[in-house]
Amino acid sequence: MKLVVRRRFYKHTYLKIVLTVAAIGLTLLISMVILYLASNIPPEDFIYAVYMGLIDPSTLRYLIPLTLCGLGLTLPYKAGIWNIGSEGQLLSGAIIATYIALYIYPTDINPIIGIPLLLIASFMAGAATALVAGFLKARYNLNEILSTLMLNYIIIGLGNYLVYGPWRGATQYGYPRTDIIPSQLWITNIEILGIRINMTLIIIILASALALNYIIKHTRFGYDITVYGLNRDAAIYSGISPEKVIILTMLISGGLAGLAGAGEVLAIHRQLIRVQDVSAGYGYMAILVAWLSRMDPMATILSGYLVAALISTGYTLQILAGLTIGAVNLFIGGLLVLATALDFLLEYEVEIRW
Amino acid sequence: MFRNREVIGLVGSTPTQLFINGLSKRFGPIHALKNVSIEFRGGEIHIILGENGAGKTTLAKILSGIYRLDEGEITINGTPVKIRNTKDALRNGIAIVSQYPKLIEEMTVAENLLIALDYYGPLTTPRSVIERAVELADKYGLHIDMDKYIYSLSFSERQRVEILKALLLNPSVLILDEPTTLLTPNEKRGLYRFIEMLKQEGKIVIVITHKIDEALEIGDRITILRDGKVIVSLPKEKLTKDMIIKYMFSDGAEENKYNQIFIRRDASNRNAVLVVEGVDVIDDYGYIILKNVNLKVFEGEIVGVAGIAGTGLKELGESIYGLRKIARGQIVINGRSVSYMKREEIANNVGFIPDNIVKTLVLELEVEKNFRLKKSLWSITLDAMERYINKFRIKAESPNQNTGTLSGGNLQKLVVSREVALKPKLLIATNPTKALDHISINVIHGIFREYASNGGAVLILSEDIDEVLRISDRIYVISNNTIKPVDSNKDARKLMMELLT
Numbered sequence: 112m113k114l115v116v117r118r119r120f121y122k123h124t125y126l127k128i129v130l131t132v133a134a135i136g137l138t139l140l141i142s143m144v145i146l147y148l149a150s151n152i153p154p155e156d157f158i159y160a161v162y163m164g165l166i167d168p169s170t171l172r173y174l175i176p177l178t179l180c181g182l183g184l185t186l187p188y189k190a191g192i193w194n195i196g197s198e199g200q201l202l203s204g205a206i207i208a209t210y211i212a213l214y215i216y217p218t219d220i221n222p223i224i225g226i227p228l229l230l231i232a233s234f235m236a237g238a239a240t241a242l243v244a245g246f247l248k249a250r251y252n253l254n255e256i257l258s259t260l261m262l263n264y265i266i267i268g269l270g271n272y273l274v275y276g277p278w279r280g281a282t283q284y285g286y287p288r289t290d291i292i293p294s295q296l297w298i299t300n301i302e303i304l305g306i307r308i309n310m311t312l313i314i315i316i317l318a319s320a321l322a323l324n325y326i327i328k329h330t331r332f333g334y335d336i337t338v339y340g341l342n343r344d345a346a347i348y349s350g351i352s353p354e355k356v357i358i359l360t361m362l363i364s365g366g367l368a369g370l371a372g373a374g375e376v377l378a379i380h381r382q383l384i385r386v387q388d389v390s391a392g393y394g395y396m397a398i399l400v401a402w403l404s405r406m407d408p409m410a411t412i413l414s415g416y417l418v419a420a421l422i423s424t425g426y427t428l429q430i431l432a433g434l435t436i437g438a439v440n441l442f443i444g445g446l447l448v449l450a451t452a453l454d455f456l457l458e459y460e461v462e463i464r465w
Numbered sequence: 466m467f468r469n470r471e472v473i474g475l476v477g478s479t480p481t482q483l484f485i486n487g488l489s490k491r492f493g494p495i496h497a498l499k500n501v502s503i504e505f506r507g508g509e510i511h512i513i514l515g516e517n518g519a520g521k522t523t524l525a526k527i528l529s530g531i532y533r534l535d536e537g538e539i540t541i542n543g544t545p546v547k548i549r550n551t552k553d554a555l556r557n558g559i560a561i562v563s564q565y566p567k568l569i570e571e572m573t574v575a576e577n578l579l580i581a582l583d584y585y586g587p588l589t590t591p592r593s594v595i596e597r598a599v600e601l602a603d604k605y606g607l608h609i610d611m612d613k614y615i616y617s618l619s620f621s622e623r624q625r626v627e628i629l630k631a632l633l634l635n636p637s638v639l640i641l642d643e644p645t646t647l648l649t650p651n652e653k654r655g656l657y658r659f660i661e662m663l664k665q666e667g668k669i670v671i672v673i674t675h676k677i678d679e680a681l682e683i684g685d686r687i688t689i690l691r692d693g694k695v696i697v698s699l700p701k702e703k704l705t706k707d708m709i710i711k712y713m714f715s716d717g718a719e720e721n722k723y724n725q726i727f728i729r730r731d732a733s734n735r736n737a738v739l740v741v742e743g744v745d746v747i748d749d750y751g752y753i754i755l756k757n758v759n760l761k762v763f764e765g766e767i768v769g770v771a772g773i774a775g776t777g778l779k780e781l782g783e784s785i786y787g788l789r790k791i792a793r794g795q796i797v798i799n800g801r802s803v804s805y806m807k808r809e810e811i812a813n814n815v816g817f818i819p820d821n822i823v824k825t826l827v828l829e830l831e832v833e834k835n836f837r838l839k840k841s842l843w844s845i846t847l848d849a850m851e852r853y854i855n856k857f858r859i860k861a862e863s864p865n866q867n868t869g870t871l872s873g874g875n876l877q878k879l880v881v882s883r884e885v886a887l888k889p890k891l892l893i894a895t896n897p898t899k900a901l902d903h904i905s906i907n908v909i910h911g912i913f914r915e916y917a918s919n920g921g922a923v924l925i926l927s928e929d930i931d932e933v934l935r936i937s938d939r940i941y942v943i944s945n946n947t948i949k950p951v952d953s954n955k956d957a958r959k960l961m962m963e964l965l966t
């Protein structure tokens with residue numbers, strides 16, 4: 112038997128979908144085997160957990176921050192700018208939203224202005240965090256992977272300092288968390304067809320996806336991003352400004368992550384808690400979400416849903432079989448490896464000859 | 466020391482015979498080679514001649530295992546062989562020196578050559594490979610400093626490294642794809658001598674080119690490809706330049722209509738579009754490569770600057786286009802100093818054809834998208850684009866074809882057509898016809914002329930003296946680290962040759 116590998120002439124859209132589904136399918140299959148061998152979890156339980164993951168309402172809850180951050184990453188990744196700071200950018204949004212809600216607003220603030228302003232402020236906070244890295248890259252050519260990663264640690268440190276220190280709530284029995292924000296500022300779920308959905312945030316996600324899709328596919332700026340990502344020399348020769356591409360993609364990317372942070376505070380926690388509990392690594396998993404969608408904003412919604420379902424499945428397994436968080440990591444890690452490996456097939460065709 | 470040499474299947478000095486029969490290759494809808502049969506003989510320099518996009522490179526890539534054939538048969542010394550990858554090709558003694566050297570910039574010459582270790586046995590030491598490389602370099606006059614890093618090498622030095630890399634594998638068939646495109650006249654003669662030596666040793670030398678004079682000068686046998694088909698394959702003596710032109714181009718019989726004669730004109734009473742005053746140009750390492758450059762280009766004229774590769778031609782163009790800082794002096798385009806202009810403003814007002822056109826193309830995107838690279842061309846209609854594509858004789862299936870699949874010459878034409886379509890006030894063209902066939906060169910020269918007649922200012926920076934002589938209204942030569950005007954009417958060619966050497 113012989114394997115013959117050849118480069119493809121076209122990258123077919125259907126292949127992207129088939130390969131993504133295959134990556135997820137294989138991940139599940141491998142995880143099933145590992146969990147059976149290692150922890151003796153019967154395959155039926157596993158399949159049940161996966162099924163639950165796909166339909167569980169909590170999947171929607173994870174989908175929101177994952178997709179928002181993932182959407183944000185599509186732009187810089189298309190430009191070849193590796194923002195891995197979504198985690199910190201999300202937290203900046205969460206911190207600012209809490210700060211304004213608790214310390215700036217009058218307690219009887221009208222939510223019609225109060226909520227949009229909070230969302231705008233958190234967008235700006237996330238954007239500002241990302242822009243630190245963007246500026247350093249545009250101006251001094253500093254590697255954004257390092258700067259965004261380090262900024263994550265800075266924001267994590269800052270957030271925890273605040274909840275353990277000056278912002279620790281008077282009504283919280285000494286726990287490291289702020290007071291609860293006024294209830295009229297909460298973004299609540301509404302029930303549609305028996306499923307409780309956070310309509311506000313879902314609409315924000317859909318609107319962002321449509322807008323980003325339009326930007327990437329139909330605007331000059333989207334084209335500039337693509338060119339910059341594929342051939343920097345060509346961008347510079349033709350007068351595309353690298354600074355503009357870096358700054359704007361980072362700004363939008365950080366802003367959307369910041370929105371996700373506000374969402375976590377206003378819709379889920381209603382206060383700022385220890386930062387590792389605000390974002391359980393959504394900013395990092397969003398890298399996988401963006402990657403699985405191959406930087407296609409519309410597909411990001413789907414990949415966000417799939418990764419969210421895997422997280423739910425992991426938690427279901429934790430409850431069903433007493434597993435630890437390792438189960439979630441098993442999926443995420445497995446998916447990352449397989450998706451990257453199968454990406455190869457998108458560019459190359461393999462023929463088996465006997 | 467080299468007892469492992471036979472591992473790679475070498476035949477020493479017995480003349481080899483390479484026969485390809487009924488070879489076909491398709492790329493999706495594009496039929497690049499159609500039923501091609503050619504016989505190559507040892508001790509012969511075999512030229513593959515053809516217009517841009519004829520299928521020359523495709524043929525070379527099939528023989529050297531980079532592409533796989535769809536149909537057909539390859540026979541070496543009477544035995545059919547299968548070439549599925551580059552390893553297979555090397556095992557059968559076929560090596561290629563590709564048009565653009567593919568070396569690792571951040572490694573030394575020696576380190577790049579060690580790739581050959583793969584093909585020697587496990588007991589061969591790196592040192593012995595390098596010793597062998599030095600031996601070969603001495604033998605063939607391909608001298609090169611083994612410890613230099615690739616990024617510091619000129620094009621011809623890089624090509625020498627590529628050739629040594631191929632020779633280390635002791636091939637019996639050596640394919641050279643457009644080897645002289647980027648060489649100076651002296652370097653060219655060196656390469657011809659080298660090819661001649663290989664021939665004397667009985668090897669098969671396959672040289673791909675679209676230069677007719679070169680084919681007639683160095684070839685023993687010439688095969689002409691057109692549209693992926695073999696038109697003729699004959700000993701050189703049976704062909705003349707006129708016949709070759711007729712065979713190479715489908716409209717070769719009327720090639721005269723492209724072959725204009727240009728009359729020099731005086732435009733010095735018109736506005737100066739470009740003024741370069743007392744400029745010192747710096748190279749990649751921060752050294753001054755051209756001192757005190759003074760140069761003007763007026764509306765409606767073509768100014769040609771001739772120079773040898775590596776003496777500052779490309780750097781001069783990049784400085785004017787604002788890609789390179791200058792050490793002294795000033796550059797003014799349309800009354801505005803380049804150092805105060807934004808990149809976007811320069812890009813949209815100045816047409817620029819760089820020495821390395823790939824730097825201005827996104828090979829992964831469609832032809833159409835590449836045409837729109839500069840903002841002023843963003844909304845050009847498909848109709849207008851197709852008119853340019855036809856006018857420049859660009860061989861592309863459709864504006865949706867992936868740019869990376871165009872042939873070398875067609876990529877070059879794509880960039881030239883785009884920069885002309887921009888209708889800039891100033892057009893800077895570095896070696897604009899470098900990779901082009903006979904008729905394409907004439908077409909492009911005609912377009913430059915037409916462009917100047919309509920009031921455009923054209924600056925040609927070229928390593929090709931004949932090109933500069935032919936189309937320029939005024940001429941400069943790079944000599945002794947500066948540029949000097951040459952009186953274009955008096956014996957210009959002789960003067961230029963003197964100054965250049």
Ligand SMILES: Nc1ncnc2c1ncn2[C@@H]1O[C@H](COP(=O)(O)OP(=O)(O)OP(=O)(O)O)[C@@H](O)[C@H]1O
Binds near residue numbers: 497516519869
């Ligand atoms: N990988 C590919 N995919 C699709 N089409 C291709 C590919 N490689 C070459 N072609 C097409 O095949 C034809 C022949 O190309 P080839 O590169 O062999 O031409 P060439 O004779 O070397 O021309 P040039 O003198 O311009 O280098 C062209 O029409 C080209 O667009």
Ligand SMILES: [Mg+2]
Binds near residue numbers: 522523872
């Ligand atoms: Mg070619």
